[in-house]
Amino acid sequence: MKVLLVSANTERVNMVTLPLGLGLVAAATRRSGHEVDFVDLLGEEDPTGAVRHAVASHRPGTIGIAVRNIDDQCRENPRFLLEGTRAVVEACRSCSDAPIVLGGAGYSIFPREVLAYLGADFGVAGDGEVVFPALLARFGKGDRNVSDLPGVYVRGGEPHTERALPNDLDALPLWDHALSTAAASPDVWVPIQSRRGCPNGCSYCSTARIQGRTIRRRSPGLVADVVGDLARTGLRRFYFVDNSFNIPESHGRALCGALAALRPRVTWRCILYPEKVSEEFVAAMAAAGCTEVALGFESGSERVLREMNKRFTPADVRHTSDLLFDHGIRRTGFLLLGGPGETRDSVEESLSFARSLRLDDLRITVGIRIYPGTPLAQRALTEGIIESEGGLLRPRFYLAPGLEPWIYGRIAAGL
Numbered sequence: 001m002k003v004l005l006v007s008a009n010t011e012r013v014n015m016v017t018l019p020l021g022l023g024l025v026a027a028a029t030r031r032s033g034h035e036v037d038f039v040d041l042l043g044e045e046d047p048t049g050a051v052r053h054a055v056a057s058h059r060p061g062t063i064g065i066a067v068r069n070i071d072d073q074c075r076e077n078p079r080f081l082l083e084g085t086r087a088v089v090e091a092c093r094s095c096s097d098a099p100i101v102l103g104g105a106g107y108s109i110f111p112r113e114v115l116a117y118l119g120a121d122f123g124v125a126g127d128g129e130v131v132f133p134a135l136l137a138r139f140g141k142g143d144r145n146v147s148d149l150p151g152v153y154v155r156g157g158e159p160h161t162e163r164a165l166p167n168d169l170d171a172l173p174l175w176d177h178a179l180s181t182a183a184a185s186p187d188v189w190v191p192i193q194s195r196r197g198c199p200n201g202c203s204y205c206s207t208a209r210i211q212g213r214t215i216r217r218r219s220p221g222l223v224a225d226v227v228g229d230l231a232r233t234g235l236r237r238f239y240f241v242d243n244s245f246n247i248p249e250s251h252g253r254a255l256c257g258a259l260a261a262l263r264p265r266v267t268w269r270c271i272l273y274p275e276k277v278s279e280e281f282v283a284a285m286a287a288a289g290c291t292e293v294a295l296g297f298e299s300g301s302e303r304v305l306r307e308m309n310k311r312f313t314p315a316d317v318r319h320t321s322d323l324l325f326d327h328g329i330r331r332t333g334f335l336l337l338g339g340p341g342e343t344r345d346s347v348e349e350s351l352s353f354a355r356s357l358r359l360d361d362l363r364i365t366v367g368i369r370i371y372p373g374t375p376l377a378q379r380a381l382t383e384g385i386i387e388s389e390g391g392l393l394r395p396r397f398y399l400a401p402g403l404e405p406w407i408y409g410r411i412a413a414g415l
């Protein structure tokens with residue numbers, strides 16, 4: 001079957017991101033014998049025009065659309081990002097009768113709501129590489145009765161089976177050539193993924209709904225092989241999009257060993273969870289080409305960290321940050337202020353803690369985006385901040401009482 005895959009993300013906020021997830025779905029779809037046309041709308045001046053053109057020239061039997069971002073998570077001036085995606089769905093409808101299937105990280109958090117809002121036909125919550133080809137196989141037989149497939153939503157219906165989170169990631173593709181041209185752009189850090197899932201259960205986090213709570217790993221050697229292949233095509237800067245590069249540390253260390261052996265050498269960035277990080281591990285990261293780490297410690301107050309269900313203390317953060325500094329790895333710190341239990345004092349504590357770390361960069365977010373199914377959503381419900389967990393598609397935020405408007409002035413005043 002001819003399949004058109006569209007990445008609807010047009011955002012450049014924070015960093016240019018390549019649609020890795022859709023690329024992996026594209027590779028799996030090709031492996032299943034289908035013909036794939038791939039359109040990334042990032043950088044398109046006329047996204048709906050580009051989609052209409054692709055539909056007209058490819059005449060797909062099925063259209064898949066990746067929904068990455070729902071909003072920008074900014075409480076002060078929130079931007080809801082699905083309107084553009086809705087226009088993309090409408091553009092597809094206006095020139096094709098092909099079924100439209102949604103998927104992606106943003107989609108997986110709000111499968112029912114996004115499907116209804118965008119007016120598509122089907123949606124796949126969770127990993128797409130196995131389920132999307134299974135869906136195509138049914139469509140190929142003229143069968144649109146697909147709600148028995150894992151995590152598949154039909155507009156107005158419910159899936160009969162839990163989302164698919166395959167354990168054997170080595171059986172799935174790691175890259176797709178459709179991404180390679182954009183990956184060569186000088187402002188891109190090429191995304192690569194070595195594991196999925198996170199068991200940590202931070203109180204506000206949506207990852208469990210996207211990737212589940214069980215860690216699923218790819219073999220470090222296979223990941224390094226793909227990075228090496230890409231390096232030989234001239235790509236040298238990578239971004240590990242794993243939720244945390246060091247969970248578990250043994251996997252990260254094995255990966256570092258394999259990356260260190262690559263010629264030509266590559267540089268890379270990753271996200272680190274500042275719990276039990278050893279000097280040996282940080283040395284291995286540096287030797288393998290790590291140049292920068294996103295250190296999401298979120299707070300400098302031990303009490304607030306406990307409220308967030310973090311497993312580390314400010315002392316652990318300092319230890320990790322110092323090790324990174326000692327090994328020449330840039331540190332971007334993240335503070336997430338205003339969650340349950342936050343007070344003016346704990347905000348001051350966090351700011352002075354962040355100052356003391358002498359980070360290379362610090363990003364501060366005020367107010368926490370509430371995601372359904374999280375302890376934070378439960379808390380917001382109990383405190384009357386939200387009315388139900390069903391109304392969270394348009395962003396709602398938790399901000400502890402007594403902080404507004406003071407906190408915005410305080411952040412503007414600097415560390």
Ligand code: B12
Binds near residue numbers: 189
């Ligand atoms: C790494 C990451 C980043 C990195 C990206 C680095 C890079 N070079 O790509 C950084 C830190 C820069 C970043 C920035 C942002 N991010 Co971010 N990011 C992530 C993270 C942790 C992983 C995303 C990823 O690459 N996954 C790897 C790929 C392989 O998985 P995938 O895309 O989910 O694809 C799979 C499935 O979803 C599915 N699938 C995907 N597409 C399709 C299509 C079809 C048709 C089908 C059937 C299936 C399917 O199959 C794929 C393979 O199994 C997710 C959280 C998470 N756990 O998913 C947040 C996440 C995607 N980010 C989010 C947000 C909000 C942002 C920012 C807006 C934050 C900000 N204000 O700066 C920016 C936006 C960046 C941009 N320009 O678009 C949110 C999106 C939800 C929302 N509220 O909108 C998430 C979900 C985190 C969260 N808070 O919940 N991000």
Ligand code: SF4
Binds near residue numbers: 198199206
């Ligand atoms: S460590 Fe990161 S991905 Fe895991 S639950 Fe916490 S915030 Fe989410």
